[in-house]
Amino acid sequence: xxxxxxxxxxxxxxxxxxxxxxxxxAQIQAEANEYRQAYRRDKAKSQTVGNxxxxxxxxxxxxxxxxxxxxxxxxEEVKPVEYTAQLEDAxxxxxxxxxxxxxxxxxxxxxxEFLAPQxxxxxxxxxxxxxxxxxxxxxxxxxxxxxxxxxRLGRTADDGTATVAGATWQRKVxxxxxxxxALVLVTSGVTTIVTGNAGYPALATFATALH
Numbered sequence: 001x002x003x004x005x006x007x008x009x010x011x012x013x014x015x016x017x018x019x020x021x022x023x024x025x026a027q028i029q030a031e032a033n034e035y036r037q038a039y040r041r042d043k044a045k046s047q048t049v050g051n052x053x054x055x056x057x058x059x060x061x062x063x064x065x066x067x068x069x070x071x072x073x074x075x076e077e078v079k080p081v082e083y084t085a086q087l088e089d090a091x092x093x094x095x096x097x098x099x100x101x102x103x104x105x106x107x108x109x110x111x112x113e114f115l116a117p118q119x120x121x122x123x124x125x126x127x128x129x130x131x132x133x134x135x136x137x138x139x140x141x142x143x144x145x146x147x148x149x150x151x152r153l154g155r156t157a158d159d160g161t162a163t164v165a166g167a168t169w170q171r172k173v174x175x176x177x178x179x180x181x182a183l184v185l186v187t188s189g190v191t192t193i194v195t196g197n198a199g200y201p202a203l204a205t206f207a208t209a210l211h
Contacts, residue, residue, distance in 0.1 A: 078129045083112040090114040090124050096190045097124045097140060100209040106131025107206075121148070128206070134198035136206045144189045152193055153182055162200065164207045171200065183207055 087099040093116045103109065111127035121143035128136050139152045149156070154176035162169050162183060169183040174195070182195035183203045194207045 078108050078110050078133075080108045081110055081112055083109045083126055086112050086114050087126075090116070094122050094124070094142065096142065096188070098138070098192065098210040099126060100128075100138075100206065101211045102209065103128070104130070104205055104209055107136075111137075123148075130198050130202055132198065132202075134196065134202065136194065136196035136198050136202055138206070138210070139191075139193040139195065141191050142189055144186050144191050148191050149184065149193070153195060156182065162204060164204050169194075169207065 083099070087097065090097040093114075097114075100107075107128050107130050109126060109128050111125065113123075113125040115123045121141045123143075124138070124140040126138040128138075130136055139148075141148045153172065153174055156172040156174055159171040159173045159181070162171050164183065167185055167187070169185045172182040172184055172195075174180040174182060177197075180195065180197045181200055181203065182193055183200070185192045185207075192210075194203045194210075196203060
């Protein structure tokens with residue numbers, strides 16, 4: 001008896017199982033490929049985010065370094081200067097030069113300059129820091145014109161008058177400087193300016209102490 005007829009169903013079944021296994025292997029391979037591609041995409045994204053975070057960290061580090069290097073305290077310690085010797089020397093050349101006698105309590109001189117060129121004008125400057133860490137400065141010259149005022153104060157606006165130690169001073173608002181004012185006195189060809197950001201009462205206190 002021939003076995004051809006009996007083997008045909010078995011062959012078909014074997015071929016069907018082989019096709020199923022091939023399909024399973026193909027599906028597994030496709031899933032593996034998709035997994036690898038997804039892993040590569042996630043890795044690339046992770047690297048990109050990591051690079052961005054690293055670059056941002058570098059930028060922040062640079063900014064922090066610059067802040068540390070360039071930062072200065074808002075109120076640096078005042079370095080006092082000795083001005084009385086220059087004041088006496090200035091008075092020998094220009095008797096009209098004034099100085100605080102005495103300096104108001106808690107105030108400190110931090111700058112001084114006397115210029116006496118062979119040709120006029122003569123100028124005298126004394127800068128001070130008040131007990132509240134604000135600035136008050138004295139500017140004097142034997143130049144009684146508006147040029148000296150403009151050189152020292154810039155643009156100004158009149159703000160009435162103030163009587164200090166029996167003299168009438170002109171009050172000025174400095175338009176080019178925030179929160180700064182000045183008292184101006186012109187007598188006998190000499191211009192005296194008391195200016196700063198400490199307010200009119202402090203300016204008047206300093207003007208009263210000038211002798």
